[in-house]
Amino acid sequence: MKVKFLNSDGRELQEFKPIENGKVGLYCCGPTVYNYAHIGNMRPYTFEDVLRRTLEYAGYEVNHVMNVTDVGHLTDDGDEGEDKMIKSAREQGMSVWDIAEFFTKAFFHDTERLNINIPHHVCKATEHIDEMISMVKTLEDKGFTYTSGGNVYFDTAKFPEYGKMAGLDKQELQHGARTVVDTNKKNPQDFVLWFTKSKFENQAMTWNSPWGVGYPGWHIECSAMSSKYLGPHFDIHCGGIDHIPVHHTNEIAQSEAANGCKWVNYWLHNEFVIMKNGKMSKSKGGFLTVQDLVDKGYDAMDYRYFLLAGHYRSQLIFTWESLDAARTAREGLLKKTAQLKAEGVPVDPRDFSEAAEKVLKDFQDHISQDLNTPRCLADIWSCLKSNDISSGEKLGLLLDMDRILGLNLAEAELKEDLSGEALDSEIEAMIQQRQEARKNKDFALSDRIRDDLLARGIQIVDSPEGPKWKKN
RNA sequence: GGCGCCGUACCCAAGCGGCUAAGGGAGUGGAUUGCAAAUCCAUCAUUCAGCGGUUCGAGUCCGCUCGGCGCCUCCA
Numbered sequence: 219m220k221v222k223f224l225n226s227d228g229r230e231l232q233e234f235k236p237i238e239n240g241k242v243g244l245y246c247c248g249p250t251v252y253n254y255a256h257i258g259n260m261r262p263y264t265f266e267d268v269l270r271r272t273l274e275y276a277g278y279e280v281n282h283v284m285n286v287t288d289v290g291h292l293t294d295d296g297d298e299g300e301d302k303m304i305k306s307a308r309e310q311g312m313s314v315w316d317i318a319e320f321f322t323k324a325f326f327h328d329t330e331r332l333n334i335n336i337p338h339h340v341c342k343a344t345e346h347i348d349e350m351i352s353m354v355k356t357l358e359d360k361g362f363t364y365t366s367g368g369n370v371y372f373d374t375a376k377f378p379e380y381g382k383m384a385g386l387d388k389q390e391l392q393h394g395a396r397t398v399v400d401t402n403k404k405n406p407q408d409f410v411l412w413f414t415k416s417k418f419e420n421q422a423m424t425w426n427s428p429w430g431v432g433y434p435g436w437h438i439e440c441s442a443m444s445s446k447y448l449g450p451h452f453d454i455h456c457g458g459i460d461h462i463p464v465h466h467t468n469e470i471a472q473s474e475a476a477n478g479c480k481w482v483n484y485w486l487h488n489e490f491v492i493m494k495n496g497k498m499s500k501s502k503g504g505f506l507t508v509q510d511l512v513d514k515g516y517d518a519m520d521y522r523y524f525l526l527a528g529h530y531r532s533q534l535i536f537t538w539e540s541l542d543a544a545r546t547a548r549e550g551l552l553k554k555t556a557q558l559k560a561e562g563v564p565v566d567p568r569d570f571s572e573a574a575e576k577v578l579k580d581f582q583d584h585i586s587q588d589l590n591t592p593r594c595l596a597d598i599w600s601c602l603k604s605n606d607i608s609s610g611e612k613l614g615l616l617l618d619m620d621r622i623l624g625l626n627l628a629e630a631e632l633k634e635d636l637s638g639e640a641l642d643s644e645i646e647a648m649i650q651q652r653q654e655a656r657k658n659k660d661f662a663l664s665d666r667i668r669d670d671l672l673a674r675g676i677q678i679v680d681s682p683e684g685p686k687w688k689k690n
Numbered sequence: 691g692g693c694g695c696c697g698u699a700c701c702c703a704a705g706c707g708g709c710u711a712a713g714g715g716a717g718u719g720g721a722u723u724g725c726a727a728a729u730c731c732a733u734c735a736u737u738c739a740g741c742g743g744u745u746c747g748a749g750u751c752c753g754c755u756c757g758g759c760g761c762c763u764c765c766a
Contacts (some may be wrong), residue, residue, distance in 0.1 A: 222706095231706075247766080255766085262766045384761095385693070436764085458766030463693085465765090490766065496759065498766095527714070528703065533696070533759065540702040543715035550714090553729095572729080584704095592704050596713035661724055668726080679727055 219276040219552045221586040223454075226462060226485035227383045231588060234273075234484065236453055242278045243452030243480075244270060245444045246337065247461060250287040251321035252306040254507045255328055257521060257536070258491040258498040264522060265488045265530040265589070266456050267334040272585055283447045284337040286325075288318035288344050289423055289433060304422070316421045318344075328508040331518035333624045341443045343434070347425045349442040354411045354475050355429075364473045367402035368415030370429050373443060374407040381407070381651055383485060409468050410435035437468040441476070442533045450477035459487040459571045466518045494537065511541070519626065520545040526591040526623060547595075548625065554602055555616055555630040564614035573606035575614055577680045581619050594623060645676060649685060652678070 221234045223335075236242050246266045275279050307314045326336070343350075354370060357363050362376050374380045414432035416424050424431050444452065451475075457466060457592055466485065473481040490497060498505060524544035528534035547657050567578060577597060584593035601607065601615050620627040648667055655664035669689075679686045 250765085259766050265766095332747070459695090460761065460765055463761060464763085489766070490760070492759070523714095524702085531695095532703085535702070537702075540715080543702060546716095547714045585707075590704075592714090593712070599713055656724080659724070663727070677727075680725095681724075681728090 219582050219584055221272060222588055223484055223486055224588050225483075226487045227482075230432065230485070234453075236278065237451065237483065240277070240278045240279060242273050242454065243448035244273070244280055244282045244454045244456070245440070245448055245452060246282070246284045246455075247457035247465070248284040248286050248340070248442060249321075249325050251318050251325060253321060254509075255321075255325050256498055256508050257508060257511065260328060260332060260508060260521070260536070261458065261491050261525055261530070262458050262488045263329055263334050264332055264525045267332075267624060268526070268530075268589055268591060268622060269454075269456065269486065271624060272589060275622050276569075276586070277440055281339070281341040281448060282335075282337040283341065283444060285443050286318075286322055286340060286342045287436065287439065288322065288342050289436075289439070307422075318342075328518070331508055331512075332522045333519060333626055335624075338449045341447065343439040343443075344423065346439065346443050346446065347434065349446050350438045351412070351425075351427050353438060353442045353445070354434075356476045357411065357472060360475065360478075362472070363411060364404065365429065366404075368413075368430070369402060369410050369432075370412040370414075371403060372411050372468065372472055372475075373407045374405055374409075374471060377475050379474070380471050381463075381467050383470060384467045409437060411438055411472070437465055438472065440465075440650070441469050441473040443471070445477065451479050451481060451483075454484045454486060455482040456486045456488070459489050462487060486530075489533045491525075491534045491536050494535065498536070505558060506536075516541060516545055517548075520548055522596075523548040523625065526595060526625075529592055530589060551598065551602075551625070552627070552630040553632070555613070555627045556632040557611050558613040558616070560632060561609045563610060563611070564617055565610040567614055567618055570611055570614070571607065573604060574601075574608075574611040577601045577604070577615055578618065579608065581615075585622055591623065594619065598623075645671065645674065647656065649687065650679065652687060 222231050223234055224230070225232050244266075246262070249259065266284075268348070270280050270282050304314060307317045310317060312320070322342075329336070334396070354363070357372065358370070362373055363370050364373050365371070379486070410433055412427055412429050412434055414427075414430040424433055444455070455466070458519065462485075470481055492498065508521065511521055512518060520541060521544070524536075524541055527540075527544060527547075565574070567575075570578065581594055581597040584590040584597060587593075598616065598619055601612055602620075607615070616627050647672055652664045652667040652671075655667065671678055675689055676687050676688075679688065
């Protein structure tokens with residue numbers, strides 16, 4: 219299976235060709251663990267999970283690396299603003315290290331609930347300070363840096379390709395519109411590689427360096443860690459679209475300057491999940507976490523389905539109505555899969571009929587065309603509706619397609635008939651009573667009892683085998 | 691002010707210039723049911739924000755207008 223991606227670097231659809239035959243080096247920008255991740259934050263990790271599964275499905279051996287930014291970073295690229303970790307620690311009354319650990323755990327709890335595979339290497343910034351220092355040293359030795367006001371800066375004027383991917387080269391960057399200018403910088407695009415001039419009294423996270431005690435600038439970690447785990451030149455780098463102009467632009471500059479070679483072949487960026495009135499953020503309200511959805515009675519996987527229903531490169535509008543739609547669709551899909559499982563065993567794709575093979579081919583075409591997951595979901599439904607495909611083939615198809623979509627169809631089971639489960643005697647009696655009333659055609663009474671039961675959270679469903687119930 | 695994205699049915703959302711504009715949800719009609727619920731079947735955009743252009747042919751390309759969003763500050 220040949221896979222095509224829209225490469226942000228050049229903005230065209232390109233067939234994926236690995237550097238090393240059969241292998242893929244994949245680096246994904248991870249979370250900064252100073253707060254809970256909201257559901258918008260979970261989009262890139264879900265998309266990257268589908269990307270990884272697709273590459274594996276296509277037969278590649280993927281080395282998936284993701285950073286965890288657990289070191290404090292300023293809210294600005296100069297020496298201004300406030301350190302997010304310290305701010306959060308102060309607000310929560312915890313140490314910065316505890317903050318990092320707490321929110322890292324919370325993050326992976328969420329990814330687990332979304333059935334996102336854990337990267338092969340999850341690397342913490344605080345455990346790679348030596349690598350970062352060494353890269354800054356290299357940059358200094360090669361003449362790409364200057365020191366000013368105690369901080370080490372990357373000198374973008376020394377790197378002619380600066381801003382190529384973002385299309386910043388011809389553009390006069392307007393700076394200072396919304397932030398205070400860091401007067402230590404020679405150019406507004408320059409960014410800090412190493413801070414020593416921290417104005418924060420109780421900076422908990424500091425390390426010794428050739429430039430004095432301090433801490434790293436936030437772009438350097440991805441460059442240093444990706445080089446360590448994937449080498450100086452690797453295949454794919456992912457992240458949110460917002461990273462293109464600053465973070466990834468700076469990463470490219472420092473990595474290619476330090477390594478002296480091309481850094482990344484394919485850049486894939488996901489768009490945002492937005493609320494009706496715009497971006498999801500704390501200040502605007504609408505900051506929802508996976509846990510919030512669970513608290514409202516949704517399964518985290520409903521949200522995965524919701525994400526899959528939109529293309530990763532398009533803004534996706536979150537509404538409760540569309541999450542409801544995702545839930546209904548996903549539950550129906552699970553139910554149908556469970557029925558197919560009850561009917562028999564899956565047919566191996568190698569033994570597919572022509573009709574089944576066509577669906578599989580369509581699915582593979584769609585996923586390999588820049589991960590068109592909405593189209594893939596449509597393929598799933600057309601598979602289920604087809605009259606030309608046997609049950610065994612349908613099941614075989616679903617399980618095969620789910621290797622990429624990760625909806626856990628293999629685990630789909632028909633809901634056990636709960637009628638066997640013990641109920642308290644009062645409710646048992648009410649159900650009996652209702653049956654009596656029905657037998658006597660006293661439907662007014664039987665319906666009233668049904669309403670009463672519903673009020674107690676017991677929903678009665680009549681069936682040919684008698685009344686069944688489930689908890690609401 | 692600069693850069694970029696988008697505007698497809700009630701909602702969400704695909705659509706690489708060319709068969710009848712995917713799919714899900716909601717709705718509607720029917721089957722089934724005492725009635726519900728669930729399920730099944732059917733139905734649901736002569737039309738793609740508006741206007742003009744290119745083309746044998748445009749939702750898809752170009753221009754303009756209107757509207758929405760993102761980025762240029764940390765940010766998925």
